[in-house]
Amino acid sequence: MAQHIxxxxxxxxxxxxxxxxxxxxxxxDLSLRISRGKVTVIMGPSGCGKSTLLGxxxxxxxxxxxxxxxxxxxxxxxxxxxLYRLRRRMGMMFQNSALLSDLDVFENVAFPIxxxxxxxxxxxxxxxxxxxxxxxxxxxxxxxxxALSGGMARRVALARALALDPDLVMYxxxxxxxxxxxxxxxxQLIRELNDVLGVTSVVxxxxxxxxLSIADHVIVFAEGQIxxxxxxxxxxxxxxxxxxxxxxAKPDGPVPxxxxxxxxxDDLLGKYQ
Amino acid sequence: MNWLRQLGGGVITVVQxxxxxxxxxxxxxxxxxxxxxxxxLLIQQLYSVGVMTVLIVVxxxxxxxxxxxxxxYYTLVDFGAESSLGLAxxxxxxxxxxxxxxxxxxxxxxxxxxTAEIGLMKATQQLEAMEMMAVDxxxxxxxxxxxxGCISMPLLAALFSVVGLAGGYLVGVGVLDxxxxxxxxxxxxxxxxxxxxxxxxIKSLVFGFVVAWIAVFEGYHAESSTAGVSRATTxxxxxxxxxxxxxDYAMTAxxxxxx
Numbered sequence: 001m002a003q004h005i006x007x008x009x010x011x012x013x014x015x016x017x018x019x020x021x022x023x024x025x026x027x028x029d030l031s032l033r034i035s036r037g038k039v040t041v042i043m044g045p046s047g048c049g050k051s052t053l054l055g056x057x058x059x060x061x062x063x064x065x066x067x068x069x070x071x072x073x074x075x076x077x078x079x080x081x082x083l084y085r086l087r088r089r090m091g092m093m094f095q096n097s098a099l100l101s102d103l104d105v106f107e108n109v110a111f112p113i114x115x116x117x118x119x120x121x122x123x124x125x126x127x128x129x130x131x132x133x134x135x136x137x138x139x140x141x142x143x144x145x146x147a148l149s150g151g152m153a154r155r156v157a158l159a160r161a162l163a164l165d166p167d168l169v170m171y172x173x174x175x176x177x178x179x180x181x182x183x184x185x186x187x188q189l190i191r192e193l194n195d196v197l198g199v200t201s202v203v204x205x206x207x208x209x210x211x212l213s214i215a216d217h218v219i220v221f222a223e224g225q226i227x228x229x230x231x232x233x234x235x236x237x238x239x240x241x242x243x244x245x246x247x248x249a250k251p252d253g254p255v256p257x258x259x260x261x262x263x264x265x266d267d268l269l270g271k272y273q
Numbered sequence: 274m275n276w277l278r279q280l281g282g283g284v285i286t287v288v289q290x291x292x293x294x295x296x297x298x299x300x301x302x303x304x305x306x307x308x309x310x311x312x313x314l315l316i317q318q319l320y321s322v323g324v325m326t327v328l329i330v331v332x333x334x335x336x337x338x339x340x341x342x343x344x345x346y347y348t349l350v351d352f353g354a355e356s357s358l359g360l361a362x363x364x365x366x367x368x369x370x371x372x373x374x375x376x377x378x379x380x381x382x383x384x385x386x387x388t389a390e391i392g393l394m395k396a397t398q399q400l401e402a403m404e405m406m407a408v409d410x411x412x413x414x415x416x417x418x419x420x421x422g423c424i425s426m427p428l429l430a431a432l433f434s435v436v437g438l439a440g441g442y443l444v445g446v447g448v449l450d451x452x453x454x455x456x457x458x459x460x461x462x463x464x465x466x467x468x469x470x471x472x473x474x475i476k477s478l479v480f481g482f483v484v485a486w487i488a489v490f491e492g493y494h495a496e497s498s499t500a501g502v503s504r505a506t507t508x509x510x511x512x513x514x515x516x517x518x519x520x521d522y523a524m525t526a527x528x529x530x531x532x
Contacts, residue, residue, distance in 0.1 A: 058405060087407040098402035101394075112406040115413070160406075 009072070011036045011168055011200045012057055016066035019049075019056060026052055027224045029066070034168075039194050039201040041211040041232075044221030045246060045255055050204040051095070054170045057202065058090055059083045071167070088116055091161030095173040097153040099145040105132065105156050106141040112163045131159040135189060151182025158189060168200045169193075175207040183207065187214050208247055212236060220246065222254070294490045300411055301419050301489065307412040314417040322383045322418065323425030327432065329382055330375055334433035337374060338440020341365055345441070346449045355449075359456035360463035362441035363434075367464065367473040371434035373521050376480035379426055380513035384488040387418050388509040391492025392502035400493075415493060419485045426481025427474055434473070472528050479520060484513045 010033035017030040026049040034040050034057075042050050055061040056068050059075035067074045070086060078086065099108050109128045113119060119127070132138040135155040145153060154174060161169050171190060175183045191214040194201045205211045212218065212232040220228040220235060222242035228235050238244065245253035262272050308315045345361040391414065394400050400410040438460075446453045464470065488509050495505035 060401070060404060084407040084409070087405060090405065092402070092405040094398045094402055096398060098398035100399055100402075101397070112408070115406065115408045164406075 007036050009036070010034055011071055012202070013069040014053075014057070014066070015069070017056065017063045017068065018065035019052065019061065019063045025224065027063075030225070031066075032219060032226060032229075034200060034202055035217065036200050037194075037198055038216035039191060039203060039214050040217045040219065041203045041205060041215035042219045042221065043205060043208065043211050043246065044227075046206065048221045049224060050221060051172050054092070054172055054202065054204055057168075057170065058087065058092065088164050089167045091164065091166040091169040093154065093157045093161045093169070093171045093174055095176055097145070097150075097157040099148075099153060099156055099160070101145050104142050104144050105137065105148070108145070108156060109160045109163055112160065116164060127163070131162055132156075134162070134193065135159045136185075149182070151178050151185060154178065154182070154186055155189065158186070158193075162193065162197070162199075165197070166199060168202065171201065171203040171205070173205055174203060175205055175210045183210050186210075190214055208249075222246070293494060294486070297490050297493065298486060301415050301486075304409065304411040304416040305420050307416060308420060314413070315420055318417040318421035319425060322387065322421040323429065326379060326382050326425065326429055329378055330429045330433050331436050333374065333378055334371075334436035335440040337370055337433075338362060338366065338437030338442075339444045340440075341370075341437065342441040342444030342449070346445060346451070355451050356455040357459045357463070358441065358445045358451055359438075360459040362445070363438060363460045363464050364469060366434040366437045366441075367469045369473075369521070369525070371437065372430045372473050372476035372480055373517060375430040375433040375477065376426065376484060376517045377514055379422075379429060379481070380484045380488075380510055380517065383422065383425070384484045384509050384513050385506050387422065387485070387488040388492040388495070388506045389502060391415070391418070391489060392495035392505050395493065395495055396497040396499070396502055398497075410493075415489050419489045422485025422488065423478075423481045426484065427477040430473065430477035430480075468528070472524075476521065476524055479524065480517050483516050483520065487513045487516065 012034035014030060014032045014034075017027050019027045019030075042053065044050050052061065056063060057070070059068070059070075059078065062076060067076045069075070071089070073086060075083065075086070099105075100111060103111065106128055109131050110124055113124050113127055129138055129141070132141055135158050137152060137155055137159065140148070140152060140156075145156070148156065158174075174186050174190065178186065187210045190201060190203060193199065203211065203214070212235070215232045218229060218232050218235040219226055220238070220240075220243050228238045228240050228243045235243065236247065238247070242254045244250070245255060251257050261267070266272065341362045342358065345358045345365075346355055349355045349357055349361060391400075394410075394414065400414065403410045403413060442453070442456055445451045445456055491505040491509045491512075495501050
């Protein structure tokens with residue numbers, strides 16, 4: 001949508017970020033960059049804060065220190081109105097699709113267009129049909145979300161995320177809970193739409209195969225820090241123990257199988273009762 | 274000492290909750306400005322919050338009016354004052370039972386539905402998705418529901434009272450055979466527009482405001498889980514019911530003090 005002056009500057013720049021939830025710290029001094037026009041895949045085990053990072057990139061969460069810049073604009077101190085204006089340049093596909101349950105597929109995709117633009121109804125209709133056609137669901141325009149399969153719902157969510165022709169599209173666990181065919185469809189759509197529309201994509205996922213297959217750049221998280229980053233090929237041959245455990249799906253390793261507990265023998269003998 | 278700590282913790286939680294509700298309200302009030310530009314959002318909610326509650330209010334109003342007809346008659350007949358049945362039924366309904374029972378029904382039917390709907394929207398990330406689409410959920414979702422609650426409640430209370438009067442008439446005139454003319458005439462002479470009817474309207478306005486506030490607040494701040502939504506819905510009904518009864522006592526005391 002927007003024409004950028006210098007394509008080599010990152011679209012999203014996360015600098016020295018500190019963030020914690022009341023019950024646990026998540027990031028300390030985290031820095032990373034999201035390059036324009038690329039598919040950046042962020043991977044890591046459950047609970048390592050991948051989705052939280054998307055919240056920070058969208059300005060929904062405020063960091064304790066450091067900042068997130070979107071196209072050179074720092075999000076932390078941005079007033080609400082300016083933040084909402086900026087969000088028109090972002091699209092997000094949620095893990096559970098987050099379709100508005102009382103609106104049909106057509107109205108779901110039309111929702112951001114109607115709410116944010118004053119376009120005439122005929123143009124809205126054409127835009128929505130265009131987006132739905134891109135994800136192969138033009139024929140499902142009048143179905144309600146409850147009538148969609150998981151894969152179809154994700155595709156509608158993808159069409160909705162692209163409705164305003166954003167610069168940045170964020171995908172929160174796009175493959176979770178899908179059958180292999182749907183996973184393949186979503187992976188192909190993410191890759192193709194990124195290339196055809198020239199958007200920047202950030203994909204947060206635990207699915208190693210699909211993630212690596214579409215990535216231009218991969219970032220692997222472990223314990224709130226970047227454990228490894230590079231191209232899919234570079235990450236695939238990483239020797240980092242945390243990265244290997246994650247990529248090879250090993251049940252035990254740096255991330256232990258057992259939750260911290262007192263001595264087993266003492267526990268069985270009743271010493272901790 | 275443990276009970277003291279628990280008591281203190283409970284008090285702090287309640288105060289925090291009240292504080293959050295207090296901070297939430299001005300935001301919702303400010304967000305209602307969207308409804309000048311998009312009245313369709315309000316009309317839609319007036320239907321689901323108000324119109325969908327009409328049936329339960331009409332049925333309840335009819336039964337309460339009929340009950341008042343019997344109770345009033347057997348109390349008044351001992352004093353030979355059964356011709357004042359219309360007045361007794363009207364005063365009961367306009368001053369107390371109309372606003373209070375309608376508000377309790379409203380909290381149970383519309384309030385719980387509002388909380389559950391908003392809570393589920395939150396749990397399924399629909400509100401978050403709206404924020405990501407640069408749409409403020411306070412204006413798009415909360416404000417129309419809040420205002421629809423505030424507008425619907427007094428109208429439903431008025432409907433309850435009118436149907437209740439008809440119920441009292443059915444029993445008094447149709448079953449107990451008092452004179453139909455005196456039923457209406459006693460009402461006309463005894464009911465004061467300001468003290469009785471206006472007092473009831475003020476009560477129903479306050480109840481509508483409070484129930485709608487509690488319902489949207491609990492939904493918006495519900496924990497994002499099935500159990501969280503369930504707890505929020507229960508809290509709406511319980512808190513709203515207690516608030517209605519407490520405020521009713523306070524307002525009645527103030528109104529009679531003025532009289």
